[in-house]
Amino acid sequence: MLVLKRKRHEVVVISGADGFNILLKVTVLEIEHGKERLGFEAADDIPVHRLEVWERIRANASLDGPTISSESLALSDQE
Numbered sequence: 001m002l003v004l005k006r007k008r009h010e011v012v013v014i015s016g017a018d019g020f021n022i023l024l025k026v027t028v029l030e031i032e033h034g035k036e037r038l039g040f041e042a043a044d045d046i047p048v049h050r051l052e053v054w055e056r057i058r059a060n061a062s063l064d065g066p067t068i069s070s071e072s073l074a075l076s077d078q079e
Contacts, residue, residue, distance in 0.1 A: 007031075024048070 004012060006028045014024040023046060030037040040048050049057065 006012060008028050008031055010028055012026045013022050014026075015022055023042060025041040027039040027041070028036055029039045042048050
């Protein structure tokens, strides 16, 4: 696990294997009362979910079979 300290408005990027294409950009938006607000930017075809939502999607996929529609992914992430 990589552990970083970032200040407000500082950014972390996650790139692809080639090291040039940014897959995910995480920006510290606000730090207040010991809580951080983070902004996540990714291409439209890269899903970004909170861990608990991703786990629910994964559990539903294993019950329903190997396919999940993009509509169900979007609906699950809005909960």
